[in-house]
Amino acid sequence: xxxxxxxxxxxxxxxxxxxxxxxxxxxxxxxxxxxxxxxxxxxxxxxxxxxxxxxxxxxxxxxxxxxxxxxxxxxxxxxxxxxxxxxxxxxxxxxxxxxxxxxxxxxxxxxxxxxxxxxxxxxxxxxxxxxxxxxxxxxxxxxxxxxxxxxxxxxxxxxxxxxxxxxxxxxxxxxxxxxxxxxxxxxxxxxxxxxxxxxxxxxxxxxxxxxxxxxxxxxxxxxxxxxxxxxxxxxxxxxxxxxxxxxxxxxxx
Amino acid sequence: xxxxxxxxxxxxxxxxxxxxxxxxxxxxxxxxxxxxxxxxxxxxxxxxxxxxxxxxxxxxxxxxxxxxxxxxxxxxxxxxxxxxxxxxxxxxxxxxxxxxxxxxxxxxxxxxxxxxxxxxxxxxxxxxxxxxxxxxxxxxxxxxxxxxxxxxxxxxxxxxxxxxxxxxxxxxxxxxxxxxxxxxxxxxxxxxxxxxxxxxxxxxxxxxxxxxxxxxxxxxxxxxxxxxxxxxxxxxxxxxxxxxxxxxxxxxxxxxxxxxxxxxxxxxxxxxxxxxxxxxxxxxxxxxxxxxxxxxxxxxxxxxxxxxxxxxxxxxxxxxxxxxxxxxxxxxxxxxxxxxxxxxxxxxxxxxxxxxxxxxxxxxxxxxxxxxxxxxxxxxxxxxxxxxxxxxxxxxxxxxxxxxxxxxxxxxxxxxxxxxxxxxxxxxxxxxxxxxxxxxxxxxxxxxxxxxxxxxxxxxxxxxxxxxxxxxxxxxxxxxxxxxxxxxxxxxxxxxx
Ligand SMILES: Nc1ncnc2c1ncn2[C@@H]1O[C@H](COP(=O)(O)OP(=O)(O)OP(=O)(O)O)[C@@H](O)[C@H]1O
Ligand SMILES: [Mg+2]
Numbered sequence: 001x002x003x004x005x006x007x008x009x010x011x012x013x014x015x016x017x018x019x020x021x022x023x024x025x026x027x028x029x030x031x032x033x034x035x036x037x038x039x040x041x042x043x044x045x046x047x048x049x050x051x052x053x054x055x056x057x058x059x060x061x062x063x064x065x066x067x068x069x070x071x072x073x074x075x076x077x078x079x080x081x082x083x084x085x086x087x088x089x090x091x092x093x094x095x096x097x098x099x100x101x102x103x104x105x106x107x108x109x110x111x112x113x114x115x116x117x118x119x120x121x122x123x124x125x126x127x128x129x130x131x132x133x134x135x136x137x138x139x140x141x142x143x144x145x146x147x148x149x150x151x152x153x154x155x156x157x158x159x160x161x162x163x164x165x166x167x168x169x170x171x172x173x174x175x176x177x178x179x180x181x182x183x184x185x186x187x188x189x190x191x192x193x194x195x196x197x198x199x200x201x202x203x204x205x206x207x208x209x210x211x212x213x214x215x216x217x218x219x220x221x222x223x224x225x226x227x228x229x230x231x232x233x234x235x236x237x238x239x240x241x242x243x244x245x246x247x248x249x250x251x252x253x
Numbered sequence: 254x255x256x257x258x259x260x261x262x263x264x265x266x267x268x269x270x271x272x273x274x275x276x277x278x279x280x281x282x283x284x285x286x287x288x289x290x291x292x293x294x295x296x297x298x299x300x301x302x303x304x305x306x307x308x309x310x311x312x313x314x315x316x317x318x319x320x321x322x323x324x325x326x327x328x329x330x331x332x333x334x335x336x337x338x339x340x341x342x343x344x345x346x347x348x349x350x351x352x353x354x355x356x357x358x359x360x361x362x363x364x365x366x367x368x369x370x371x372x373x374x375x376x377x378x379x380x381x382x383x384x385x386x387x388x389x390x391x392x393x394x395x396x397x398x399x400x401x402x403x404x405x406x407x408x409x410x411x412x413x414x415x416x417x418x419x420x421x422x423x424x425x426x427x428x429x430x431x432x433x434x435x436x437x438x439x440x441x442x443x444x445x446x447x448x449x450x451x452x453x454x455x456x457x458x459x460x461x462x463x464x465x466x467x468x469x470x471x472x473x474x475x476x477x478x479x480x481x482x483x484x485x486x487x488x489x490x491x492x493x494x495x496x497x498x499x500x501x502x503x504x505x506x507x508x509x510x511x512x513x514x515x516x517x518x519x520x521x522x523x524x525x526x527x528x529x530x531x532x533x534x535x536x537x538x539x540x541x542x543x544x545x546x547x548x549x550x551x552x553x554x555x556x557x558x559x560x561x562x563x564x565x566x567x568x569x570x571x572x573x574x575x576x577x578x579x580x581x582x583x584x585x586x587x588x589x590x591x592x593x594x595x596x597x598x599x600x601x602x603x604x605x606x607x608x609x610x611x612x613x614x615x616x617x618x619x620x621x622x623x624x625x626x627x628x629x630x631x632x633x634x635x636x637x638x639x640x641x642x643x644x645x646x647x648x649x650x651x652x653x654x655x656x657x658x659x660x661x662x663x664x665x666x667x668x669x670x671x672x673x674x675x676x677x678x679x680x681x682x683x684x685x686x687x688x689x690x691x692x693x694x695x696x697x698x699x700x701x702x703x704x705x706x707x708x709x710x711x712x713x714x715x716x717x718x719x720x721x722x723x724x725x726x727x728x729x730x731x732x733x734x735x736x737x738x739x740x741x742x743x744x745x746x747x748x749x750x
Contacts, residue, residue, distance in 0.1 A: 059634055076458030083640035095635050097628040108624050109639050157640070 009068075010035040010161055010191045011056070016065030016075070018055045025051045026062065027215040031193070033161070033208075038183070038192040040206035040223070042199070042237055048215045049195040050092055053163045056193075057089055058082045070160060084111060088154030092165040092195070094146040096153065098139035102130055105138055105149055109156040116156050123152045126182040144175040151179070155186060162186070165195045180205060199237065203227050211236045267745070278711055288593045290714045291707065296599040296668075298706025299606025303661025304683035305690070305698040306613060307654025313630050313693025314650050316533060317526060320540040322658050323680025324547040325514065329659025330666045330675060331551055333510035334562050337502050337666070340491045342554075343509070345404040345427055348483040349395060352437040354516075355476035356444020361469045364452040364461040372455030384450030391443035395436045399428065405554040427487040437480050503565035507663050514659025515652040522651035527644070544680070548673045559670035568598040568667070598667055605664045609657060610699045617695065626650060630693060682709075685730050689737045691747025700745060705730045 011033040018026035029052050033039045041049045054060040056067055058079040067075040074082050083089065097105050106123070110116050124131040127148040133141060141149065147167060154162050167183065168176045180201055183192065187205075196202040202209070203223055210220035213236050226232065279287045308322050319325075335342050372380065404427075427433070453459050483490075494502060525543065529535045563569070567584045574580035574588045580597055587594050617623035625646055629636045637643045662676070669675055686705055690697025712726025737745060 057638055059638060073457075077460040078642075079634075079637040080640050080642045081460040083638055089635075089638045091635060091638070095632055097631055097635070099627050099631060100624060104624050107621075108628055108636075108641075111640050153639075 008035050009033060010070060011193065012066070012068040013052065013056060014066040014068065016052075016055055016062035016067065018051055018060055018062045020051065020060055025060075025215055026055060028065075029055075029212060029215070029217045031210045031217060031220070033191060033193050035191050037207040038187050038194055038205050039208045039210065040194045040196055040202045041210050041212055042196070042202060043212035044237065045197075047212045049212050050165055051215075052212060053089070053165055053193070053195065056082075056163060057087065086158060086160035088157065088159035088162045088190075090150050090154050090162065090164040090167060092169060094143065094150050096138045096141075096146050096149050099137060101137050102134040102141070102149055105153055106130075106134075106156050109153045111157040115158070119156055123155050126155075126185055127152050144171050147171060147175075147179065148182075151182060151186075159190055162190050162192045164192060166197060167194070168196060168198045168201050176201060199233070263741075282711075282714065284591075285593050286714065288591060289595065290710045292590075292593075292595055292599055292603070294707035294710030295606075295703065296602045296706070297709050298703035299602050300661050300665050300679060301682050301686050301705050302606045302699050302702035303609060303664065304658055304679045305686035305702050306609060306695055307657040308683050309687045309690065309693055309695055309698045310613075310626070311651055311654040312687065314626055314633075315526075315530070315647055317530075317536050317651075318540070318684070319651075319654070320537060320680070321521075321544040321547060322540075322655070322683060323676030323678075324544040325517065325655045325676070326658040326662040326665075326679050327673065327676035328517070328547055328551065329510045329514050329662030330669075330671050331555065331662075332513045332659070333506040333663030334560065334666050334671050336494070336509045337499075337506040337562065337565075338560075339407050340494050341407040341427070342401075342404040344483070344487050344490045346401070348433075348437045348480050348487065349440045351476050351480035351483055352441040353392075353444040355473045355480055356441040357447050358473040358476065359445055360448040360451055361461070362466065362473070363448060364459070365463040367449065367452040367454040368456055368459045368461055370454050377453070377455040380454050381450035384446045388443045388446035388450070391439050391446065395439035395443065398432075399436065402554065430484070433487075434484065437484055441477070441480070499563075499566045499569075503567075506666075507660065510659045510663040511656045514656035517659075518655025519648050519652035521655070522648045526651065527647075544676075551673045557673055559672035562666040562671055564598055564667040568596075568601065602664055602668060605660070606699075606702070609660070610695075613695050622646070622649070682730060685734050687744075689734050689744055691744030693748075694744070694746040697744055697746030704733060708733055 009032045011031070013029060013031040015028050015030050016026055017024070017028060026048050029048065031039070031041065031052065041052065043049050051060055055062045056069075056074075058074070058077055058081075062075055065075065066073055069082070069085060069087065072085070074085065097108065100108065106120075107116055129145055130148055130152055133145060138146065138149065147169075151164065151167060154164070164183065167179050171179060176198065183194070183205055186192070194202070194206060196205070203226070206223045208220065209223050209226050211218050211232075218236065219232065275291075278290075282290060304322060304326055308319060311317055311319055332343070452461075494505065497505075521543070525539055526536060529539060564586070567581075569586055570584045572583070572585050572587075573594055574583060574585035574597070577588070579585070580588050585597060588597050588600070589595075617626065625636060625641055629643060629646060633643045636646075661679070665675070665679075682705055686698055686701040688701075689704065690699070690701030708729045709726050712729040713723055715721070716723045716725050741747070
């Protein structure tokens with residue numbers, strides 16, 4: 001993590017074009033994710049961030065362009081094959097399995113027998129609440145707990161890369177803090193591609209950023225450069241970010 | 254929160270209504286009639302459940318209403334009946350079935366090499382088509398001159414002369430090996446060509462690791478060896494089976510029906526349903542059409558006649574058993590239950606339904622497959638994103654559902670006349686059951702099936718008693734469905750959308 005020039009790219013999304021049904025949603029998105037760090041995708045609502053993540057995973061396969069993971073072209077392969085290469089996914093809107101218990105949600109994510117046992121200590125260390133709740137069905141959890149479970153689920157198998165889509169969405173401030181700590185902790189061992197609308201959180205976590213606007217990637221670089229470039233922030237992220245005061249306050253602390 | 258409090262209320266209400274209805278029936282019919290009618294209701298209910306259980310599992314996971322389910326029930330009955338009465342037909346075709354399957358199942362072995370094969374762009378599209386065409390050609394050539402109808406006839410003859418007692422007399426000769434040997438070989442190649450085409454030679458975006466080659470070899474090689482074996486025992490195996498004790502023969506018939514149902518369901522899902530998931534209404538029309546194709550095929554093979562399957566010895570002895578133990582020792586056809594004479598085979602069918610319900614419950618709540626199914630009902634995409642091959646799970650679930658229907662078919666074999674239309678009634682009742690129980694709920698299917706079975710049995714009883722038309726009994730199930738739908742549009746155990 002120390003010297004960016006030495007990093008190799010774990011994931012390269014190279015100019016992908018994706019159609020959902022007849023709609024041309026992505027019209028050239030390029031994202032590179034260096035190994036061992038957090039990269040964040042920023043952009044307004046409906047910009048195409050989620051679609052980019054789903055295109056990487058093969059849930060909405062890109063028609064054009066390349067996706068290279070760990071040196072292997074993965075575009076066009078089936079989603080479960082892509083996931084089994086070592087990619088974990090935390091979907092937006094806390095898509096946990098509501099009819100399964102917490103434990104079952106975690107067990108389901110196993111790729112090899114014993115995945116859960118090996119990682120349960122780490123997972124419950126990050127989210128102690130889940131240990132207490134592990135017999136409850138998913139639909140009895142609060143929104144925050146569901147979000148924790150969605151992240152925890154991605155930590156059960158050995159993943160090289162985690163795709164995390166808006167983990168702070170709809171969380172109370174105290175839970176946002178906890179979520180941030182958790183993501184920081186898991187990024188020590190795993191590379192992360194994050195989508196985050198909460199700019200404060202994004203700026204504190206991520207090393208690099210890519211801005212997606214209207215289905216295209218328009219800018220990318222180091223996060224520390226972006227936080228000082230208020231013009232850029234307002235031009236592309238405008239409505240979706242907090243006021244400058246809030247931003248400053250966050251950076252003072 | 255509201256939903257949580259409502260559930261016990263509904264269950265209490267349902268229990269009270271059920272108890273009330275049963276008490277009323279008990280009083281009006283009297284103890285003896287009540288027990289007899291209730292047991293025949295449970296028998297029907299069991300069969301309804303065996304059809305509805307598969308329907309609801311399939312619908313829950315894949316949103317597919319299989320209108321060929323009743324035909325698959327019927328097919329299960331025919332296959333089991335064939336094995337039980339005279340397996341000449343089954344063993345005559347077995348080598349080809351096994352050889353074809355073995356050929357198709359080499360896919361995971363050859364695919365890693367084929368997709369890495371450097372094929373010109375143009376040929377990537379053409380090669381699979383050539384493969385499929387050649388495969389089809391060889392498939393048909395492998396059957397040329399084989400007297401399939403003759404093979405099928407043997408069981409027909411055996412069935413109609415069963416009273417003569419000597420089933421072995423009806424064993425017909427199979428084609429001599431000297432003429433037969435090329436068939437399994439051709440059809441193996443035909444299967445291998447399917448494997449070639451589905452592997453998509455040259456298609457680099459396909460994914461197939463070369464790992465675990467040894468493990469992938471096991472199944473096709475095992476099947477191939479079995480195919481060779483089956484080629485040599487075409488004539489002796491039917492004799493061996495017919496010389497067996499009838500109870501064992503019946504157990505084998507059940508197992509064969511289940512295996513057949515699973516394989517048939519899996520093949521139908523892969524070839525006919527999978528391409529249509531994006532067009533759900535087409536699936537309904539396709540399965541409806543399929544049910545007619547199956548029926549016509551069966552009529553072609555075994556004529557549109559009704560056969561009576563001889564009950565296995567455990568249920569065939571004359572005389573009434575006084576206790577369960579006595580029945581199991583002597584194999585009586587009827588048993589005395591608190592003064593009422595009950596055919597023992599009914600108890601078997603009821604047990605079959607209950608065992609299957611327990612099996613599904615354990616499968617769904619305790620196994621990993623069950624977990625995947627429950628998760629897939631809600632969000633198949635997310636299941637796939639966890640690294641689980643959802644398409645394969647669909648195939649397995651469809652196979653399981655059809656296997657259950659086939660089990661119902663052979664279970665009903667000694668109880669219903671075996672004929673091409675025997676599944677139609679169960680198809681309708683199965684669908685009504687699923688609607689009453691709640692789409693996708695196997696518990697609901699069980700309760701719904703039992704309610705319908707009881708309604709039918711008591712409907713018949715009262716119709717007879719008051720000399721009304723038996724159509725009333727048939728209508729009663731629809732009336733129950735309408736009442737349930739008005740009170741709870743999602744069905745008794747269904748989840749609100
Ligand atoms: N299934 C679909 N059919 C039609 N349009 C879709 C579909 N899915 C997404 N879109 C459109 O694609 C665009 C990008 O959607 P996407 O969900 O990727 O955006 P996003 O950047 O993740 O937004 P958000 O911040 O709201 O999550 C949006 O305009 C959306 O309306
Ligand atoms: Mg989104």
